[in-house]
Amino acid sequence: MRNRILGAILATTVMAVVLFGLPLALAVQHLYHSEAVVRLEREAARATTRVPDSFGSSGDPVELPAASDQTQLALYSADGRLVTGTGPAAVEAPVRAAFGGRVAEQTIDDRIVVVVPVADEERVVAVVRAALPARVVDARVRRAWLVMAALAAGAVAVAALVARALAGHLSRPVDALAQAAARLGEGDFSARAGRSGVAEVDAVASTLDTTGARLGQVLARERAFSADASHQLRTALAGLRLRLEAARLLPGADQGQAIADALAEVDRLEATVEQLLALARDAGVARDRLDLSRVVEAVEQGWRGRLGASGRPLRFQVEGGLPPVRASEAAVLQILDVLVGNAAEHGSGTVTVRVRAAPGGLAIEVGDEGPGVSGDPERVFARRAGSVDGHGIGLALARSLAEAEGGRLLLQRPVPAPVFALLLQADPAPELADATLG
Numbered sequence: 001m002r003n004r005i006l007g008a009i010l011a012t013t014v015m016a017v018v019l020f021g022l023p024l025a026l027a028v029q030h031l032y033h034s035e036a037v038v039r040l041e042r043e044a045a046r047a048t049t050r051v052p053d054s055f056g057s058s059g060d061p062v063e064l065p066a067a068s069d070q071t072q073l074a075l076y077s078a079d080g081r082l083v084t085g086t087g088p089a090a091v092e093a094p095v096r097a098a099f100g101g102r103v104a105e106q107t108i109d110d111r112i113v114v115v116v117p118v119a120d121e122e123r124v125v126a127v128v129r130a131a132l133p134a135r136v137v138d139a140r141v142r143r144a145w146l147v148m149a150a151l152a153a154g155a156v157a158v159a160a161l162v163a164r165a166l167a168g169h170l171s172r173p174v175d176a177l178a179q180a181a182a183r184l185g186e187g188d189f190s191a192r193a194g195r196s197g198v199a200e201v202d203a204v205a206s207t208l209d210t211t212g213a214r215l216g217q218v219l220a221r222e223r224a225f226s227a228d229a230s231h232q233l234r235t236a237l238a239g240l241r242l243r244l245e246a247a248r249l250l251p252g253a254d255q256g257q258a259i260a261d262a263l264a265e266v267d268r269l270e271a272t273v274e275q276l277l278a279l280a281r282d283a284g285v286a287r288d289r290l291d292l293s294r295v296v297e298a299v300e301q302g303w304r305g306r307l308g309a310s311g312r313p314l315r316f317q318v319e320g321g322l323p324p325v326r327a328s329e330a331a332v333l334q335i336l337d338v339l340v341g342n343a344a345e346h347g348s349g350t351v352t353v354r355v356r357a358a359p360g361g362l363a364i365e366v367g368d369e370g371p372g373v374s375g376d377p378e379r380v381f382a383r384r385a386g387s388v389d390g391h392g393i394g395l396a397l398a399r400s401l402a403e404a405e406g407g408r409l410l411l412q413r414p415v416p417a418p419v420f421a422l423l424l425q426a427d428p429a430p431e432l433a434d435a436t437l438g
Contacts, residue, residue, distance in 0.1 A: 002171040009163035010156065017152045028144045033112070036137045037105050040071060040114035044130035047073050051118045055125055064128075070136055074129040087129050098127040110134045173201040180208055189216030233269065240265050268302065272334070287405075289427065290327045292318070292355060298333055299353060303340050307351060312344070317354040323426040325362045327405045332364075332422070335409065338398040339366035339420050346370065347418065361426040365412065365419050372415030380411060395420075 047064050055062065055077075064073045064085050074087025078099070082089050094104035098115035101124055105114045111131045118126040173196030183191035189212045193205035240262055247258030296316055304314045336353070343351045349369025356363050373380055381399050395409075402409040402422055412421040 002167040005167035005170055006160070006163045009166065010160055013156055013159035013163075017155055021148060021152055025145055025148060028148070029141045032137050032140050032144070036112050036132055037114055040112060040130040040132055041103060041105075041116060043067055043071050043073065044114055044116035044128045047075070047128045047130070048116055048118045051075065051126055051128070055118070055120070067130070070133055072131045074131075076127050076129060078125055083126070085129070087131065092129075095127055095129060098129075099124050107134060112137065169196075170198065170201075172196065173198060173205070177201065177205055177208060180205075180212070184208070184212050184215070189213070189219065233273065237269070240269075272337075287326050287328050290325050290329060290332060290424070292322065295329060295332055295336070296353070296355070299336050299340060302337065303344070303351075307344055310344070312348075313350045314340075315350055315352045317352065317356075319354075319356045322355065322357055323362055325424040326427045327407065327424055331401045331405050332424075335398040335401050335422055336364065336366065338394040339422070342394060342420070343368040343370070343418075349417075358423055361407075362424045364422040364424075366422075367413070367417055367419035369417050372413070372418040373411060374415060377411040377414045381409070 050064055051062050062075055062084055064075060067073050072086040074085035075083040076087075076091070076095055077083050080091040080095070080099075092106075092108060092113065094106045094108070094113050094115045097104035098117045101117055101119070103114065103116050105112075107113070110133065112134055113129060113131045115127050115129045117124045118128060173194070176196075177193050180191045180193040191212055192209050195202050195205060243265075244258060244262055247253045247255050296318065300314065300316065307314045340351060340353070343366060347368030347370030351366070351368045354363075354365040354367075356365070381395050399409045405424065407422060407424040409420065409422050411418065413419040
């Protein structure tokens with residue numbers, strides 16, 4: 001890029017110098033020629049003052065003045081004879097033209113010739129011829145052209161220095177952008193482009209930095225989401241495997257019912273996988289008014305039988321006059337599935353799901369009668385905390401889903417009888433809560 005900028009600036013400078021210099025050079029040539037003609041005419045006119053009025057009749061000798069530089073003066077009589085001075089004996093065209101009573105000028109044999117008539121009572125009695133070698137004028141023109149060429153070369157040299165500095169100033173931030181883009185392409189989303197002070201380049205750098213940050217966040221979220229989701233699925237698959245092995249090994253077990261239960265669990269897992277994939281990509285997930293009655297019904301169908309098999313009741317408490325909220329039903333179901341599953345695995349006694357109004361929105365609380373969580377309540381949401389006490393991975397997934405829906409998930413009461421609360425913001429639209437329980 002640097003060479004292209006340098007070449008473009010130099011080409012533009014050279015073109016400008018040529019387009020400006022050529023007409024100027026021709027104008028200088030014409031100017032010096034015109035100056036020579038004017039000087040010759042002035043020399044010839046000064047010489048005519050030495051010709052007496054009686055020259056035509058008396059034929060008295062005439063002494064022409066000394067000419068400056070290399071100018072040659074000559075006096076011709078009315079019959080075309082060279083009387084005095086330096087000039088050709090033969091009559092030239094401008095001499096004949098001057099006998100017509102006008103000043104004549106012509107370049108003949110590399111000489112600039114100017115002829116001025118000498119009149120006596122409106123009659124031309126003689127002419128004065130002034131001549132100058134054209135090489136004298138050509139030498140002045142060449143010296144002027146050399147000066148102009150030197151100035152043009154200096155202008156191009158200065159333009160080259162400016163172009164080099166400008167090309168470096170412009171190409172360095174662009175090269176930095178290219179390097180940052182290459183690092184992004186290689187997966188380094190921490191790459192950031194520096195600022196150069198060029199507004200347009202800095203705007204692109206800012207956009208590239210924002211894109212890198214967003215890509216890094218999306219990738220980190222998808223990786224964490226995939227890890228958490230795989231943990232949830234592995235837990236469910238492990239439970240399914242245990243039930244199938246128990247049905248196969250225990251004598252008198254109803255294997256047909258075990259297979260039917262396993263197929264139902266597989267269907268549930270398949271739906272869970274599809275929902276998690278859609279949530280991870282944030283595509284195809286509807287965020288319409290949340291139908292709480294359908295959410296409660298799905299949680300009840302999914303967990304009442306499993307909790308009941310362990311002798312643990314599942315209770316629902318749904319208040320009236322709930323504010324409407326907009327959230328993905330699949331996300332809310334996954335969050336509640338994690339919370340109820342956490343209560344089933346780590347808690348004891350009755351599992352209670354309570355839906356109530358909260359300041360600015362809606363709260364869905366899940367609690368049990370277990371001893372609760374000791375220590376820092378936030379520790380249970382820390383990813384990979386499951387290596388300590390079995391909590392964390394599922395709850396981390398649930399919290400990330402809640403935050404993606406614009407809500408919050410917190411441990412509202414750690415001990416005793418812990419209660420987790422999912423807080424969702426109320427829909428600002430002024431419609432009635434047609435999607436809540438009536």
